Amino acid sequence: MIKIAPSVLSCDFSKMGEEVARMDACGADFIHIDVMDGHFVPNITFGAPVVKCIRKCTDKVFDCHLMISDPLKYAEDFAKAGADIINFHIESDSPTEETIDKILSLGCKAGLTVKPKTPVEEVYPYLDKLSMVLIMTVEPGFGGQKFMSDMMGKVSALRAEAESRGLELDIQVDGGISPETAPVVIEAGANVLVAGSAVFGAENPAEMIATLRG
Numbered sequence: 604m605i606k607i608a609p610s611v612l613s614c615d616f617s618k619m620g621e622e623v624a625r626m627d628a629c630g631a632d633f634i635h636i637d638v639m640d641g642h643f644v645p646n647i648t649f650g651a652p653v654v655k656c657i658r659k660c661t662d663k664v665f666d667c668h669l670m671i672s673d674p675l676k677y678a679e680d681f682a683k684a685g686a687d688i689i690n691f692h693i694e695s696d697s698p699t700e701e702t703i704d705k706i707l708s709l710g711c712k713a714g715l716t717v718k719p720k721t722p723v724e725e726v727y728p729y730l731d732k733l734s735m736v737l738i739m740t741v742e743p744g745f746g747g748q749k750f751m752s753d754m755m756g757k758v759s760a761l762r763a764e765a766e767s768r769g770l771e772l773d774i775q776v777d778g779g780i781s782p783e784t785a786p787v788v789i790e791a792g793a794n795v796l797v798a799g800s801a802v803f804g805a806e807n808p809a810e811m812i813a814t815l816r817g
């Protein structure tokens with residue numbers, strides 16, 4: 604089943620709660636929450652207190668994509684704020700295994716993300732503990748960038764690896780997802796599609812979500 608995760612990075616931050624509720628009503632599966640610290644990536648968004656506020660506006664799965672240097676230090680804040688999945692970068696400064704174990708001990712699902720230049724094989728040692736792997740299809744930091752089709756080899760290799768191990772892994776892609784690129788990522792083996800500008804920029808977001816789902 605294909606899941607669509609609208610990224611709040613593209614929403615109107617002056618009414619974030621309403622925007623999240625609107626995505627819920629439009630058929631979103633996950634709410635994708637982009638946290639940036641201005642250090643791991645050259646942009647700053649918001650932190651756990653904001654996540655806690657918008658938690659009141661929907662029961663949908665909160666998929667927190669932490670683009671921060673020290674996810675181990677902040678995992679507990681996001682868990683307490685209501686994150687369901689805590690997804691962090693393997694390129695961050697935190698020890699990978701320890702951070703995954705911390706997230707799981709907090710009662711959340713753990714996800715691991717790879718930037719475009721990072722080989723997907725780097726996540727293989729941790730697959731048994733992960734519910735999701737996010738393969739970035741743009742450099743993290745900003746919405747509205749161009750989709751990198753050369754990431755599809757990583758998606759299909761990861762899908763084959765998960766299948767060979769009998770794992771029901773969610774494979775997420777993030778960056779440049781549109782009606783044109785969605786079929787490409789699904790064909791490669793992705794099943795969770797993040798979409799920021801495509802959904803929030805659409806005249807009819809519900810229709811866009813349905814189109815992306817295919």
Ligand code: DX5
Nearest residue numbers: 610743744746747779799800
């Ligand atoms: C980029 C973020 C994405 C971003 C995607 O660093 O992780 O979630 O919002 O935006 P679009 O869909 O516009 O490429």
Ligand code: ZN
Nearest residue numbers: 637668777797
């Ligand atoms: Zn993201």
